[in-house]
Amino acid sequence: MSAPTVATLPSQGLSGARLRLTLVWLLLMLLTVASVELGAHGTARQTLSGVLLLALLKGQFLVDHFMGLRRVHRVWRALMAAWLATVGALIAIAFLLA
Amino acid sequence: MNFRSQLVAKPYFVAALALFLGQILFGLIAGFQYVDGTFLFPAIPFSVSRMVHTNLLIVWLLMAFMGAAYFIVPEEAQTELYSPRLALATFWVFLVAGALTILAYLLVPYSDLAAATGNAMLPTMGRGYLEQPLPTKVGIVLVALSLLFNISMTLFKGRRTSLNVILVGALWGLALLFLPAFYFPEDTVKASYGWWWVVHGWVEGDWELILSALLGFILIKMTGVDREIVEKWMYVIIAMTLISGIIGIGHHYYYIGAPEYWIWLGSVFSAIEPIPFIMLIVFSIRMLLKRRRENPNQAAMLWALGTPIVAFLGAGLWGAMITLAPVQYYAHGSNFTAAHGHLAFFGAYAMVSLAIISYAMPLLRGRVANGIAAQRWEMSGFWIMVISMLAIALALSGAGIVTAFSQRMGDHPLSFMDTQAQEQVFFWLRELAGVGFLAGLLAYLVSFFVPGEAGYDAAVKRALS
Amino acid sequence: MRAQDREALPGDLAIWIFIFAELLVFGILFAVYAFARSAHVALFNQGQALLDRRLGLANTLVLITSSYAVARATEAIHRDRVQACGRWLLAALLLGSLFVGIKCHEFARDAQAGMNLSHDLFQMFYLSLTGFHFLHVVMGMAILAAVAAKTFAGGYRAHDCTGVETAGAWWHMVDLVWIILFILVYVLR
Known part of the structure; x- marks a missing residue:
C-alpha cells in the first residue's frame, strides 16, 4: 500500500520532512495559544471569526501534514476541507443566530 | 459444502x-x-x-x-x-x-x-x-x-x-x-425497558453483527476476495454499529421515563445509525468489483447486494426518520412505525436469511448453483418481493403521515376511527402490495422445484461459446 | 503535482471510510451543540464559566504534541527506522495517557461542582461530547499500544507499514475533532 517514495529520497529531503513536521507542530501550538488568548478578550460574537478561522486553519494543517493528505489524491484532501468548512459554517451560522 | x-x-x-x-x-x-x-x-x-x-x-x-x-x-x-x-x-x-x-x-x-x-x-x-x-x-x-x-x-x-x-x-x-x-414487573416503566432491550438490542445491535457476519461469509465465498480484506471491513462496520447502536437504542428512553437528555442523545445517535448500513453497501459493492471469479450462483449475488441496500432504506433511512424526537412526538405508534418495521425487518434480516439460503441450499443439494431457469424464477421472486415491500412501506408511511396530521396536530384533531377511515386507500394499497409480495414469495419458492443445475463447467461452456 | 505522482492513501481504505463516518458523527454533534446554544445563550455562558479553560488548553497542547509524535513515527517507519518509530509511538502513548489523566482530573472536578447529565442542556452537551471523545482517545490508545508492540517485535518495515499509517490516521482524527471541540466548548462564550 505505502509507496516507498520517502524511503528512496536522498537524506537531504528527509531532514526536510522532519523539519517540516516540527515546524507544523510548533505552529499548531502557537495558533492554539493565540486562539485562547483571542477568545479570552471578547464575547463569542466578537471573537467568533478569528477563533473559528484559527481552528479551521489548524485543522487543515493537521490534515495536510500530520495525516499526510497533502500528497495523496486531491479528493481526500477536498473531503476533509469540505468537512472543516461545513462544520465551521454551521457553527458560524448558529452563533450569529444567537 | x-x-x-x-x-x-x-x-x-x-x-x-x-x-x-x-x-x-x-x-x-x-x-x-x-x-x-x-x-x-x-x-x-x-x-x-x-x-x-x-x-x-x-x-x-x-x-x-x-x-x-x-x-x-x-x-x-x-x-x-x-x-x-x-x-x-x-x-x-x-x-x-x-x-x-x-x-x-x-x-x-x-x-x-x-x-x-x-x-x-x-x-x-x-x-x-x-x-x-x-x-x-x-x-x-x-x-x-x-x-x-x-x-x-x-x-x-x-x-x-x-x-x-x-x-x-x-x-x-x-x-x-x-x-x-x-x-x-408490574412497574410499567421497568417492564418497558425489559421489552425494549430484547427487541431493540436485537435489531439495532446484535442482529446487525449477525447480518455483517453472514454477508461477509457469502462475499468471501462468492467473490474470492482475500479473507483479510473482508474481515477488516467487518471490524470497522461492527465498530460503527456498536458506536451508533448502543446509545442510539436510547431514542425511546425519554418516552419510557428516562431524563430529558435522552431526547438529544437518542435523536443524534439514531441519526447516525444509517452509517453502518451505508458502509455495508460500499463494502459489498467493492467486494463485487474486486471479485476474482464469477460465481454461477447469480441469484445469491443479487440477494447479497440487495440486502444492504434495502436494509439501508428500511432500517437506516426510515429508522432515522421516525426516531428523531420531534417526529416521534407526532408519529409514534402510527403506521409510520409499521412502515419502518416492515422494510427494516425484510431488508435487513429476511433478505440476509434468503441470501444465505440462496447461497447454501444449492450446495446442500449437491450442486454449485441452480440452473439458469431456476435462478430466473428466484431473481423474479427477488424483484417482486423487494418492489412489493417498498410499496407496502410507502403505503404505510402515507397512512402514518395522515395520522400525524389529522389525528395529532392542529386545533381540531379527528378521532382515531375517523382517521382510520381517511386512511382506507393506503390500507387497500398495502393489501394489494401484500398480495404482490405473496406472488414474489411463491415465485421464489417455485425456484426450488425447477430442475437443472449450473456448474462451473456450464459457465465455462457458456463463456467459450 | 500530476495525478500519477501522488501517493496512495496512507493506511487502509476501510479506516478512512470509518474516519469519515466518525467525522460525520462529530460534525452532527457540533452542529447540534451550536444550534442548541443559540437558543440558550445565557445558560451556556453560565455553564461554560464552570469550566477551567487552562485544563482544556493543556489538553489541546498535549493532544497536538501526541499527534506530532505519531506523525514522526510514521515518518520514521518510512525510512525503516523501526526503533525510532516504536519510541515515537510510545511517546504518543504517554501523551495520550497524560490527556486521559488531565481529563479524568477535570471530570472529577466537574463532579465535585455538581455537574451531571440531567442538570441542564449545557452540562448534558459538555459531558456527553467530551465523554464520547474521551472514549475515542481510549480506543486510539489501545490501537497505538497494539501497533507499538508489533513495531518493537519487528512487524513493520518501510514497504509494509499500513498498520502504523492506519493507527496514525485514526489518532490524527481524534486530534482533529478535539481541536474543534475545544474552541466550541471552552473558548467561544
Missing part, C-alpha cells in the same frame, strides 16, 4: 421458508382486517392474526440464523460439527414447540393460554413480539443454549477465523439479549 455435518442446516432452511410463507399468509389476513374489521371475526381476531404474523417472523428468522450457523461454523472452522445429532434433535424440538405455540394462539383464547401455562407464576406474556407462553420462552432459551454449545465446541476444536468468532459471539449476544423477556 465441505463437511457432511453441514447437511443439518437443510431442515432449518426448509422450515424457515415454510414458516415465512405462513407469516405472509397471516400478514395478508391482518392487512385485510384493516379494510374490513370483521373479516374472519371471531375465529381469528386482529390481535391474534397480528401476533401470529410477528411471532412467525421471529421464529423463522431464528430458524434461518440457526441454519446459517450450522452451515457456516463448520465450514469456517474446517471441521465437522461437534454434534450433528444434537443439532437435528434441537431442530425438531424447536419446530414442534413453535408449531404448538402458533396452534395455541389460534385455538385457545390468549388469557386461557396464559392461565394454562403458568403465567401467574412468572408473568412474561403480553408484550409485542414476546407474547410466547412461558414454556415456549424456556424452550427458546434451551434451543439457543444447545445451538451455542454445539457451535462453540466446533469453534474450539477447529480453525478460529475472525468471521467465525464474530458470528458465534453475536449468537451468544442474541441468546443473552433474550433474557430480559423474562423480566416483566
Whole structure:
C-alpha cells in the first residue's frame, strides 16, 4: 500500500520532512495559544471569526501534514476541507443566530 | 459444502421458508382486517392474526440464523460439527414447540393460554413480539443454549477465523439479549425497558453483527476476495454499529421515563445509525468489483447486494426518520412505525436469511448453483418481493403521515376511527402490495422445484461459446 | 503535482471510510451543540464559566504534541527506522495517557461542582461530547499500544507499514475533532 517514495529520497529531503513536521507542530501550538488568548478578550460574537478561522486553519494543517493528505489524491484532501468548512459554517451560522 | 455435518442446516432452511410463507399468509389476513374489521371475526381476531404474523417472523428468522450457523461454523472452522445429532434433535424440538405455540394462539383464547401455562407464576406474556407462553420462552432459551454449545465446541476444536468468532459471539449476544423477556414487573416503566432491550438490542445491535457476519461469509465465498480484506471491513462496520447502536437504542428512553437528555442523545445517535448500513453497501459493492471469479450462483449475488441496500432504506433511512424526537412526538405508534418495521425487518434480516439460503441450499443439494431457469424464477421472486415491500412501506408511511396530521396536530384533531377511515386507500394499497409480495414469495419458492443445475463447467461452456 | 505522482492513501481504505463516518458523527454533534446554544445563550455562558479553560488548553497542547509524535513515527517507519518509530509511538502513548489523566482530573472536578447529565442542556452537551471523545482517545490508545508492540517485535518495515499509517490516521482524527471541540466548548462564550 505505502509507496516507498520517502524511503528512496536522498537524506537531504528527509531532514526536510522532519523539519517540516516540527515546524507544523510548533505552529499548531502557537495558533492554539493565540486562539485562547483571542477568545479570552471578547464575547463569542466578537471573537467568533478569528477563533473559528484559527481552528479551521489548524485543522487543515493537521490534515495536510500530520495525516499526510497533502500528497495523496486531491479528493481526500477536498473531503476533509469540505468537512472543516461545513462544520465551521454551521457553527458560524448558529452563533450569529444567537 | 465441505463437511457432511453441514447437511443439518437443510431442515432449518426448509422450515424457515415454510414458516415465512405462513407469516405472509397471516400478514395478508391482518392487512385485510384493516379494510374490513370483521373479516374472519371471531375465529381469528386482529390481535391474534397480528401476533401470529410477528411471532412467525421471529421464529423463522431464528430458524434461518440457526441454519446459517450450522452451515457456516463448520465450514469456517474446517471441521465437522461437534454434534450433528444434537443439532437435528434441537431442530425438531424447536419446530414442534413453535408449531404448538402458533396452534395455541389460534385455538385457545390468549388469557386461557396464559392461565394454562403458568403465567401467574412468572408473568412474561403480553408484550409485542414476546407474547410466547412461558414454556415456549424456556424452550427458546434451551434451543439457543444447545445451538451455542454445539457451535462453540466446533469453534474450539477447529480453525478460529475472525468471521467465525464474530458470528458465534453475536449468537451468544442474541441468546443473552433474550433474557430480559423474562423480566416483566408490574412497574410499567421497568417492564418497558425489559421489552425494549430484547427487541431493540436485537435489531439495532446484535442482529446487525449477525447480518455483517453472514454477508461477509457469502462475499468471501462468492467473490474470492482475500479473507483479510473482508474481515477488516467487518471490524470497522461492527465498530460503527456498536458506536451508533448502543446509545442510539436510547431514542425511546425519554418516552419510557428516562431524563430529558435522552431526547438529544437518542435523536443524534439514531441519526447516525444509517452509517453502518451505508458502509455495508460500499463494502459489498467493492467486494463485487474486486471479485476474482464469477460465481454461477447469480441469484445469491443479487440477494447479497440487495440486502444492504434495502436494509439501508428500511432500517437506516426510515429508522432515522421516525426516531428523531420531534417526529416521534407526532408519529409514534402510527403506521409510520409499521412502515419502518416492515422494510427494516425484510431488508435487513429476511433478505440476509434468503441470501444465505440462496447461497447454501444449492450446495446442500449437491450442486454449485441452480440452473439458469431456476435462478430466473428466484431473481423474479427477488424483484417482486423487494418492489412489493417498498410499496407496502410507502403505503404505510402515507397512512402514518395522515395520522400525524389529522389525528395529532392542529386545533381540531379527528378521532382515531375517523382517521382510520381517511386512511382506507393506503390500507387497500398495502393489501394489494401484500398480495404482490405473496406472488414474489411463491415465485421464489417455485425456484426450488425447477430442475437443472449450473456448474462451473456450464459457465465455462457458456463463456467459450 | 500530476495525478500519477501522488501517493496512495496512507493506511487502509476501510479506516478512512470509518474516519469519515466518525467525522460525520462529530460534525452532527457540533452542529447540534451550536444550534442548541443559540437558543440558550445565557445558560451556556453560565455553564461554560464552570469550566477551567487552562485544563482544556493543556489538553489541546498535549493532544497536538501526541499527534506530532505519531506523525514522526510514521515518518520514521518510512525510512525503516523501526526503533525510532516504536519510541515515537510510545511517546504518543504517554501523551495520550497524560490527556486521559488531565481529563479524568477535570471530570472529577466537574463532579465535585455538581455537574451531571440531567442538570441542564449545557452540562448534558459538555459531558456527553467530551465523554464520547474521551472514549475515542481510549480506543486510539489501545490501537497505538497494539501497533507499538508489533513495531518493537519487528512487524513493520518501510514497504509494509499500513498498520502504523492506519493507527496514525485514526489518532490524527481524534486530534482533529478535539481541536474543534475545544474552541466550541471552552473558548467561544
